[in-house]
């Protein structure tokens with residue numbers, strides 16, 4: 001711009017030639033930025049997920065506050081957060097979340113619905129309360145391991161868990177869950193580890209198609225569960 005104010009045409013010409021270089025650098029910068037934007041677009045949702053999770057939980061010991069820093073927005077930055085494992089260490093796509101034993105308080109973090117490739121969730125040993133969401137199968141579509149044990153969850157076990165068909169491990173023990181265990185959980189064909197011990201559950205237990213590793217221990221310390229591997233249900237309890 002300044003070059004056009006020079007009187008000598010020859011000087012102006014040479015200035016314009018020189019100006020071409022910064023212009024091309026700017027253009028390259030813009031296209032690089034567009035490229036990076038399109039590359040990171042697919043994982044933008046996982047960043048949003050962790051923001052929502054952090055915002056929705058009380059974190060009295062500052063575990064998340066000290067580690068989950070969203071200001072350095074480089075590709076893969078969330079993969080270094082405490083408790084976060086990514087599919088690839090330099091791609092913002094979350095594979096597993098392990099936030100066990102951190103004193104976290106609040107309701108089940110719905111923001112997890114935006115971690116679109118999550119397969120493992122461990123929130124055990126915290127102070128989470130309220131219902132497990134009825135639509136949990138739409139929040140955790142691909143979950144293979146779900147550990148919500150040793151919290152303060154109450155209400156019924158959602159029937160939609162039976163739609164989390166990849167589940168291998170389901171641990172809901174040591175909560176305040178009540179009512180019956182949905183019979184539909186028996187449809188979970190891949191379940192290996194299952195525990196609802198130490199809750200307030202009653203009624204018949206599900207019939208798993210492959211119950212090789214599901215024993216009475218899975219159901220211990222509930223007020224009224226029945227059916228194999230426990231004692232048979234009384235006709236009246238049906």
Ligand SMILES: *[C@@H]1O[C@H](CO)[C@@H](O)[C@H](O)[C@H]1NC(C)=O
Nearest residue numbers: 044045046048049113114115
């Ligand atoms: C977060 O998930 C909800 C429910 O699936 C969806 O409606 C919303 O668009 C998602 N937001 C982002 C930023 O991905």
Ligand SMILES: *[C@@H]1O[C@H](CO)[C@@H](O)[C@H](O)[C@H]1NC(C)=O
Nearest residue numbers: 059060061062064065066067
């Ligand atoms: C979060 O961490 C920052 C420093 O990293 C600190 O100044 C702030 O007090 C912390 N907030 C809470 C709620 O712990």
Ligand SMILES: *[C@@H]1O[C@H](CO)[C@@H](O)[C@H](O)[C@H]1NC(C)=O
Nearest residue numbers: 071072073074075076077080
């Ligand atoms: C952002 O994070 C990357 C990778 O951890 C690091 O190399 C870089 O120095 C950080 N930048 C800032 C401004 O903190």
Ligand SMILES: *[C@@H]1O[C@H](CO)[C@@H](O)[C@H](O)[C@H]1NC(C)=O
Nearest residue numbers: 126127128129151152154176
């Ligand atoms: C669990 O919730 C009950 C009330 O529903 C409360 O009395 C109890 O203190 C809570 N326990 C924990 C460990 O937060």
Ligand SMILES: *[C@@H]1O[C@H](CO)[C@@H](O)[C@H](O)[C@H]1NC(C)=O
Nearest residue numbers: 134135137159160161162163
């Ligand atoms: C399970 O998924 C099927 C098919 O998507 C759907 O029709 C059904 O309502 C779901 N059941 C529950 C309990 O969410």
Ligand SMILES: *[C@@H]1O[C@H](CO)[C@@H](O)[C@H](O)[C@H]1NC(C)=O
Nearest residue numbers: 189191192209210211212213
């Ligand atoms: C049942 O589960 C056990 C592991 O708990 C596994 O080794 C076996 O292959 C499974 N059987 C079927 C029919 O899926």
Ligand SMILES: *[C@@H]1O[C@H](CO)[C@@H](O)[C@H](O)[C@H]1NC(C)=O
Nearest residue numbers: 192193194195213214217218
């Ligand atoms: C069987 O279940 C127990 C606890 O319920 C678990 O620790 C163990 O890993 C399970 N075994 C297999 C082979 O999945």
